[in-house]
Amino acid sequence: MTKLCETLIKKDISFDCDAMSVKGLEADGVIVNRSDVDFSATVFDDNAKNIVKQLVLKSGKKGYEVVQLGNTPFTGTTSTLAVGTYRNSWTHEIPIAVLANDPDVCENIIDGLANGTFVLILRNKAKGQQGKGEYQIFGFYQGLVASAGTNEKYSDETEGGWLMTLQETNSPKSALFLFDTDSATTQQKYEALKTEPNG
């Protein structure tokens, strides 16, 4: 080890009256099989360690849209500190409701979610200054894996569908965001993740 990592506070803890925090998430996101991410083509912002400017998938791969219904989509999403012996880390947890249960859904979604490793991009309702805080990336470092999954036949919430919970443990960063140049450019990059491989 040649140097100490810088883990200092670099700003006042105060409120930005022009960009107050707003709770919650938008109803849609993009989920990607983590093995499809081209990490060698990922570009971090030179001036902001928690911002990814470019997130590109491998050739022939695509991201899949996740849409949640209700007034509190992805309800139960949390990021919590995990105290370690030498270094602390973060645990990110995201529940996803799949309001269906048929052979197609079970084969193509539930069984995949149960055994795969994923990266998920969700849209915060709090956009932050210039929209820098809108697109939050989960699972970039360790990958999101299923930590729970239930299909309760008489559930009033899932109405016989599935509730899957994805979890990333030991993430070194509290949050990672996708942002490049401005909101419009970032939105196009987010949409482009869903590009069909064969046009």
Add this chain to the structure above:
Amino acid sequence: MKVEDAKTIVEELRGRFDAPFSSSDKAHIVRLYWEVLGKEFKPTTCQQCYHDALIEVYLYLKKYNKMKDKCNYRMRAGFIISCPRFANGKIYTNDNLTDEVAEEYLAQFPKNVDMFQQLPKDFSIKKVQKKVAERNKKQEKPAKKQEKVAEPELEGKVSK
């Protein structure tokens, strides 16, 4: 699919516009959307999304009377062209990318060829750079000719 075939299917579907579309009608609209507009149709939870897609296809055919040119280049998922040094920073995604734009971009930034998952069969950077250079030359020539024609008029006006 030819433009006449597309128009015939659109007219048929317009006849059933006021009622909910059947699953076979929806399949036709998805195909039309791809064939005419070159874009993948993404159904939403909105009940009118197939009707909206049909209107989009109808208006495109009415305005241009042709199918959209298919692009031989396709960028990888997550990548877009948004470079301040290219086309004044205009954003290009797979939806508005054309062969011409892709060629100009790759001629200028050949290293980014890795960001494309689909290229023409006979593609090579050298060929593209040559093609773009020739195209730019051709575009410059008429511009110069126009300048030459305009010059005497200007001189004439000045002499008056």
